[in-house]
Amino acid sequence: MSVHTAASVSFPQCIGSCRAWGGSTGSWGRGAQHCLSPALPRVGAGQDVGRSCILVSIAGKNVMLDCGMHMGFNDDRRFPDFSYITQNGRLTDFLDCVIISHFHLDHCGALPYFSEMVGYDGPIYMTHPTQAICPILLEDYRKIAVDKKGEANFFTSQMIKDCMKKVVAVHLHQTVQVDDELEIKAYYAGHVLGAAMFQIKVGSESVVYTGDYNMTPDRHLGAAWIDKCRPNLLITESTYATTIRDSKRCRERDFLKKVHETVERGGKVLIPVFALGRAQELCILLETFWERMNLKVPIYFSTGLTEKANHYYKLFIPWTNQKIRKTFVQRNMFEFKHIKAFDRAFADNPGPMVVFATPGMLHAGQSLQIFRKWAGNEKNMVIMPGYCVQGTVGHKILSGQRKLEMEGRQVLEVKMQVEYMSFSAHADAKGIMQLVGQAEPESVLLVHGEAKKMEFLKQKIEQELRVSCYMPANGETVTLPTSPSIPVGISLGLLKREMAQGLLPEAKKPRLLHGTLIMKDSNFRLVSSEQALKELGLAEHQLRFTCRVHLHDTRKEQEMALRVYSHLKSVLKDHCVQHLPDGSVTVESILIQAAAPSEDPGTKVLLVSWTYQVRGGPQPTAVSTGVTTPPCPARPMVLLLLP
Numbered sequence: 001m002s003v004h005t006a007a008s009v010s011f012p013q014c015i016g017s018c019r020a021w022g023g024s025t026g027s028w029g030r031g032a033q034h035c036l037s038p039a040l041p042r043v044g045a046g047q048d049v050g051r052s053c054i055l056v057s058i059a060g061k062n063v064m065l066d067c068g069m070h071m072g073f074n075d076d077r078r079f080p081d082f083s084y085i086t087q088n089g090r091l092t093d094f095l096d097c098v099i100i101s102h103f104h105l106d107h108c109g110a111l112p113y114f115s116e117m118v119g120y121d122g123p124i125y126m127t128h129p130t131q132a133i134c135p136i137l138l139e140d141y142r143k144i145a146v147d148k149k150g151e152a153n154f155f156t157s158q159m160i161k162d163c164m165k166k167v168v169a170v171h172l173h174q175t176v177q178v179d180d181e182l183e184i185k186a187y188y189a190g191h192v193l194g195a196a197m198f199q200i201k202v203g204s205e206s207v208v209y210t211g212d213y214n215m216t217p218d219r220h221l222g223a224a225w226i227d228k229c230r231p232n233l234l235i236t237e238s239t240y241a242t243t244i245r246d247s248k249r250c251r252e253r254d255f256l257k258k259v260h261e262t263v264e265r266g267g268k269v270l271i272p273v274f275a276l277g278r279a280q281e282l283c284i285l286l287e288t289f290w291e292r293m294n295l296k297v298p299i300y301f302s303t304g305l306t307e308k309a310n311h312y313y314k315l316f317i318p319w320t321n322q323k324i325r326k327t328f329v330q331r332n333m334f335e336f337k338h339i340k341a342f343d344r345a346f347a348d349n350p351g352p353m354v355v356f357a358t359p360g361m362l363h364a365g366q367s368l369q370i371f372r373k374w375a376g377n378e379k380n381m382v383i384m385p386g387y388c389v390q391g392t393v394g395h396k397i398l399s400g401q402r403k404l405e406m407e408g409r410q411v412l413e414v415k416m417q418v419e420y421m422s423f424s425a426h427a428d429a430k431g432i433m434q435l436v437g438q439a440e441p442e443s444v445l446l447v448h449g450e451a452k453k454m455e456f457l458k459q460k461i462e463q464e465l466r467v468s469c470y471m472p473a474n475g476e477t478v479t480l481p482t483s484p485s486i487p488v489g490i491s492l493g494l495l496k497r498e499m500a501q502g503l504l505p506e507a508k509k510p511r512l513l514h515g516t517l518i519m520k521d522s523n524f525r526l527v528s529s530e531q532a533l534k535e536l537g538l539a540e541h542q543l544r545f546t547c548r549v550h551l552h553d554t555r556k557e558q559e560m561a562l563r564v565y566s567h568l569k570s571v572l573k574d575h576c577v578q579h580l581p582d583g584s585v586t587v588e589s590i591l592i593q594a595a596a597p598s599e600d601p602g603t604k605v606l607l608v609s610w611t612y613q614v615r616g617g618p619q620p621t622a623v624s625t626g627v628t629t630p631p632c633p634a635r636p637m638v639l640l641l642l643p
Helices: 111-119 128-148 157-164 248-264 278-293 305-315 322-327 344-348 365-374 393-398 429-439 451-465 492-499 529-536 557-571
Strands: 002-006 025-027 039-042 054-058 061-065 097-099 124-127 167-170 175-177 182-188 196-202 205-209 233-237 268-272 299-302 339-342 353-357 381-384 403-405 411-413 417-420 443-447 468-470 477-479 488-490 516-520 523-527 544-552 577-579 585-587 590-595 603-611
Touching (some): 061 182, 061 196, 097 182, 111 128, 111 157, 124 128, 124 196, 128 167, 128 305, 233 429, 248 268, 248 381, 268 365, 278 305, 278 339, 278 353, 339 353, 344 353, 344 365, 353 365, 381 393, 393 417, 429 451, 443 451, 451 468, 488 492, 516 529, 523 529, 557 577, 557 585, 557 590, 557 603
Parallel strands (some): 002 039, 025 054, 061 097, 097 124, 124 167, 205 233, 233 443, 268 353, 299 339, 299 353, 381 417, 488 523
Antiparallel strands (some): 002 025, 054 061, 175 182, 196 205, 403 411, 516 523, 544 603, 577 585, 585 590, 590 603
16 A cells, blocks of 8 residues: 655645645555555645645545645645646546545635646535535635636636536445445544545445544534544544643633623624634634623624525534534524624724634635734734634734735734634544544554644554554655455355364464355355355366376286285275275275386386375375385375385
């Protein structure tokens, strides 16, 4: 199994960040040792976060996992470099399918570019919520890039629609047969509405790709879950590879305290979020707090997104957590009393307010516009509730930068308070270890993370879980040997015959079982030879092996055969020795005949013949003066001594 990462495509953000085709790529071949080989340089997420895109080749099947863009770039590096997939022919001829784990742009933002501009006409698999929400976020992204920034070489609204026509929506735990050999299965990932982990399976070999996931339930989504599927390789995100989060209740209390203190002193609070996910989590939290404290300070959300979010959470209520599902009929948790739609003119209003604005990393859009207006007032506060990719304004201010060079070389001085409070829906180090333990993979490959943090987690996985772990950079290849296993059904008759010998099977000790292997409709069964002949309508053929023993003897063949018979009869008293009318001698199933070569009447040849079944049975033995049979495969050892 070999994994290759490339740089422009991103590893779970692999394509793009490591120049590792996606987060990692993999391909398997058939043979004594199989290989899973991710192979695409320059794709992404190898030791980086952003532009997830991974190519997995398993048993001749090629699957692309995610197709994201990088939030930190506005040039050609924004999208994966798809030329690394194949230099010859169409992408549709090379790829069997594309899988999108969830609707965040770092996992799906390059999809219309890939399918409509680069050229891919094959199936694209994602869950029903992802299928519904993806085109809305892609269109918002396109408007910012094209309509507001005037960028060229970008996908159009029609391309988004044409791209989504290629999507095949899947249900959780539904096994989807992509073709006769390739199948995929989706598992609940938490993280955001519709997020899924995917198992890709060909025969007995499999890979699990987690995408982004959260092992802790929150106020509106449940925890990620996967069964003990024991894949050959688990490709997992590692965004928070070194973080063990504190109590969720403490974080919520700290968040509410900071927001309350800021508005009490007349300041404004900006909370950059993505349209769905943490936005709903924090809205529920503030709505509850405002109701309890009877606060009148206005809370705003980016125009239109609350309505859209409410619609999709109603539509896909089974994807939410148990509490919301139970109370949804009596009370819709997403219909907020204190949170109103935001108008851009409100940003200049005097007095305190709280604003949720998109996008979440301050790399563009309304959140960046509001930040520029409020950054110069020390009364104000910006709270970053999640991870920020390197190169974004969010990452810069969290790193301590207080003078930012904006568009047109304008310098923005940041005087407002900057707080980072992790409400990220990614698994922390403890959660990642929990998932690895749950799935029990043979090997783990880390993507969608920073190199130093990944190194720490890699050592932890190898030491505590005793599982091989890899963290390739974009452009690197990792080869993983696998031991393919083929399940075989055993007939009841054969098992009964084996048990009749009085040997009980031991769980940890291999047991050799003899039978006939029948393959039908890609299924294997081990049955007795009698049952096989009956089922297949075949006649039995017996295969015999013969060795020639040359002896110098002038007597006739009949006399020599008689002497052999007499001698064996006296020596092998526990075996059935017979002298047949044609002059040959038998010992059990062994046949001995004497012959005289025409070219040398003084030399006799003993032909010793036996069936394959003799092997492992009684071993007839006689003694002779300096005469032994030469080595011969699969035969009883026969030594003859004639007086």
